[in-house]
Amino acid sequence: MRFALPLITILFLCGCVTANVDEMTFDAPTAGIGDGAVVILGRRHAPDYDTEPDFIDCIGDHITRGNSSITVIPERKFVDSLYPWFEPRTAPLGIEGLDRLMTIEPVANKIVDLNLNYMVWVDGRTQDTNSAGTMTCGISPAGGGCFGFGTWGTESDYEATIWNFINNAEVGRMSASTSGQSYMPAVVVPIPLIAPVQDTACQSLGQQLLEYLSAGQ
Amino acid sequence: MVERLWDSMTIVRNYKSLLFGLLSLILSGCAAKEVVVDGSFPEPVIPQLPLTIGVLYTDSFKNHELVDDGSARGEASWRVSTGVAQVEFWSTLLPAAFNNVVYIESIEDLNNYQVDAVFIPSIVDVQYAIPLYTNVKVYELWMRYRLQLAEPEVLMEQASLDIAADDIQAFADWTLSAYGKTPTAFMQSDVDAVNLAAVMALRDAGANFITSFGRVPSVNSWLATTMESE
CATH class of the missing domain: 1.20.5 (Single alpha-helices involved in coiled-coils or other helix-helix interfaces)
Structure with a gap:
């Protein structure tokens, strides 16, 4: 009985830990990827943030799980195999930059070897916003514990831009914005109830890309 | 009882x-926090220049480290050793950039190898910033190099090859900056994050070197002359 109240509170709070998603696809899919490969790259040129590598991996995993015929080249492997042309200093910001890159013979040969059809650039980040609450933790010879309650908001905002290597053109843009509130009640032991904000953004953007790349299949 | x-x-x-x-x-x-910079550096995908280059790593370059004593500020002290990683990185980059690369260890090597020029990198400055100092959730590291190209004959006149950059009569002498950053990550220590920022800075040094090498005026005119004669 004495555990019932905390349990009910936790279950109630779990219900509140949700993430809202706002997605938008700018161009309708026209043709799928065929038998080529796609690489998903994060933008890393902003001074105060990097698009998280694990977020990029998450999108790639979502696409591969959804359609095993799509070859997703891992970001690190691609960037290393074309070093130094996709470093923050040198990565092309527009499709025109890619044209210039393709005039360098070893780069063009490498891209042909990789059988690359699409390049997807993802720009954005997940960050904590407002936070409230207090928590006090203590330790004594008899033991330790915390008491209090904390809450904070998290927002994710990502935009993906798709470049088609065959047409040398930007062919699509899509975005996902998610937000959520996390809670951490503590009665002796802190229990983090984390809103899956970044995961939701990953599923949203991953699904939009999956539909785009699977069109016509 | x-x-x-x-x-x-x-x-x-x-x-x-x-x-x-x-x-x-x-x-x-x-x-004190100690970082011995460690990372893997990919081979660049670039057209090779048809030149033979001697590479001279001075002792101060091979053993370079940044020491920041934070005790007076009530902060942790840092020792960031970049020397080993510098040698590993430049020894990956230069053989991809030039047709033939030889490493100059002694004055005799200058006589034994026929090189078009000797490349001597040195580190002028390294600075770092961690979130504790900047309130921005990124670890950053800046490096400034002084790069020199000298005729082998000029170096043969030296008593020793452990020479200061100021004492080298180089025909090309320019600076190169590099920057690396890495965001804070859950369960990542300061030491790991500074190491990653240093690896990113080295990669950036390579990107900057490759894209700017031919645009340095003294290098550009030397390239034109040397490649025309070969």
């Missing part, structure tokens, strides 16, 4: 070990 005394002693013993553990944790935050 004996049992109660024993129990209380156990508590005191546990309390002491707990206190010791807490003190160790607090003091470890103030202890």
Whole structure:
């Protein structure tokens, strides 16, 4: 009985830990990827943030799980195999930059070897916003514990831009914005109830890309 | 009675070990942090220049380290050793950039190898910033190099090859900056993050070198002359 109240509170709070998603696809899919490969790259040129590598991996995993015929080249492997042309200093910001890159013979040969059809650039980040609450933790010879309650908001905002290597053109843009509130009640032991904000953004953007790349299949 | 005394002693013993553990944790935050930069560097995908280059790594370059004593500021001190990683990185980059690369270890090597020029990198400055100082959730590292190209004959006149950059009569002498950053990540230590920022800075140095090498005026005219004659 004495555990019932905390349990009910936790279950109630779990219900509140949700993430809202706002997605938008700018161009309708026209043709799928065929038998080529796609690489998903994060933008890393902003001074105060990097698009998280694990977020990029998450999108790639979502696409591969959804359609095993799509070859997703891992970001690190691609960037290393074309070093130094996709470093923050040198990565092309527009499709025109890619044209210039393709005039360098070893780069063009490498891209042909990789059988690359699409390049997807993802720009954005997940960050904590407002936070409230207090928590006090203590330790004594008899033991330790915390008491209090904390809450904070998290927002994710990502935009993906798709470049088609065959047409040398930007062919699509899509975005996902998610937000959520996390809670951490503590009665002796802190229990983090984390809103899956970044995961939701990953599923949203991953699904939009999956539909785009699977069109016509 | 004996049992109660024993129990209380156990508590005191546990309390002491707990206190010791807490003190160790607090003091470890103030202890010097050491980073020996370690990373893997990919081979660049670039057209090779048809030149033979001698590469001279001076002792100060091979053993370079940044030492920041933070004790006066009440902060942790840092020692960031980049020398080994510098040699590994440039030894990956240069053979991809030039048709033939030889490493100059002695004055005799200059006689033994027929090189078009000797490349001598040196580090002018390295700075770092961690979130504690900047309130931005990124670890950053800047490096400034002084790069020189000298005729082998000029170096043969030296008594030793462990020479300061200012004493080298180079025909091309330019600076190159590099920057690396890495965001804070859950469960990532300061040491790991600074190492990653240093690896990113080295990669950036390579990107900057490759894209700017031919645009340095003195290098450009040397390239035009040398490649025309070959």
